[in-house]
Amino acid sequence: MRPLKIVVLAKQVPDTRNVGTDAMKPDGTVNRGKLPTIYNPDDLHALELALNIKDRVPGTTVTVLTMGPKRAADIIRESYYRGADNGFMISDRRFGGADTLATSYTLAKGIEKLAPYDLILGGRQAIDGDTAQVGPQSAEKLNIPQVTYVEEVMSISDNEIVAKRRLEKGVETVSAPFPCLMTVHDSSPVCRSRQAKRVMQYKYARTQTELKSKSTEEYLRELHTKRPYLTIPEWGVEDIDAEMEKIGLSGSPTKVKSVESIVLTAEETKVLSDSDVDIEMMIKELIENHTIG
């Protein structure tokens, strides 16, 4: 079977699953700067699926594409540590404020630069928005078929991939031709860990922006001239030929009109201790008013 060219879309996200009290502002909103950033969990599942296909089909390459601020280069390094062959970053202030439509346009322009490709993989959704929209929207922009919620790849041939989808109420097996885009469900296998050897090899991988930074030591720059594969390519608006009106805020139809932190309150709250007496009193009240039988 011929080797495949796989592109994995990965996003760096604030860890909204562990919002500690220190990350909450007094008005109840989240201080994003205070949240640690992580590799979006579903995207790690997508990376694993890609690496699994690479194991099964010799010669297959796995390229990771991420879009985000400068610190998102961590995503590329992490992907290298776990087995990715290449990494590219889309990073430019002008992409900021993008909703899912503008994001998928930008990603699609980046993916087109990586053409030809056989398979685009991404997580089903990102934990900072849970929309699950960027996958299908990117597929539409690229004009290729989509297969969402993939749990397992059953078989691969030169022209076709067969995958099991995890639906709300069951499973479905579908076949799709190459090229296509798949979003990966978190019921698929978890991602393999970092390999020590690859960490040694790629820990000095940097973007141009990082290399230029004052805090970067000179020997790193020298290392990059000797080992150019360590330099993570960084693409801005012009590099991917993006149209200004389709990116960032201006390319985003949805706007946030207002946010409010809503504090719901009951009319009257009875506060009890964990003593037997208090609990028995409550249970008796509930039985009396027929809440419980």
Add this chain to the structure above:
Amino acid sequence: MKSVFVYCEVENQKVAEISQELLSAGKRLAQKLGSPLEAMVFGAGLNNISKQIAPFGVDKIHVVDDTRLEPYTTLPHAAIASDILKREEPQIVLFGATSVGRDLAPRLASELSCGLTADCTILDIGDHYVSKEKKEYKDLLFAIRPAFGGSIMANIINWDMHPQMATVREGVMKKEIFDEKYQTEVISLAADKILNDEDFVVKVLERHIEESDVNLKESPIIVAGGYGVGSKENFDKLYQLADLLGGEVGGSRAAVDAGFIDHDRQIGQTGVTVRPKLYIAAGISGAIQHTAGMQEASLIISINNDPDAPMNKLADYVINGDISDVVPKMIQSYKKNAK
């Protein structure tokens, strides 16, 4: 007047529960706007499908009846919906936040270059002044949803790239028949006029749909656990209490993520919305993402060792204590006092 559209999911000649709820929500929006409500439904054997749809107050039903449209696959459904929406230019289009709706709506939003807001918990109509353009936009869709891990509610609008699209989870909107004898107009379209072979490149080879035996939505009593429950073993105590009271067990997203409980028991914005008689929240802090799915419970008990947990503000009874201590005491006390 521009209309409100609902994409109806149908399987085995039956309109899905979520679609019936959306038709009701769509009708309420249409009435506020003074505009017609329209439905689109694609599937196989749909001769009498309008009878299930019209009573929600639907003025026009666009039907495409073709064996190739069931089970659902993305491309043909997207091609037909896009064809209809480009011609009809509605103001608002609603989809269920289901396996189908979450697959279809974004593909369509991309093709139509319009805005789409996922998992809304409130839909409303209102005006918005855009200061940059010095212009007031009337009658916009307010798509309201919890955001940033459920700590705030965000009102998402879209004033310049129509239609305005939104998805809603099952159970969020109330289903109500508008008029059993509502007069509707059925428009049948031929799939062949819109579709070609390329729309059928993705093929469904096998399908197993199981009706889940978990029925949180209908259960009058729900014992729900959060991250604070601490372990799968502690969840067993919640199951004991639920069994005793004749209720079901649910969980917050944090509990699901931690592996304490299965996905199909998740309550909240990205899970199920419930309206039980009694809701016992054990070790649930009460992020909006969760409370959005249970705030309409008639009576709420919050068991938490954090006296400042937001859930406590919502609760009728607050018990300050540990789950592992309080729940067994509740079981014991119930056994003693129940007749």
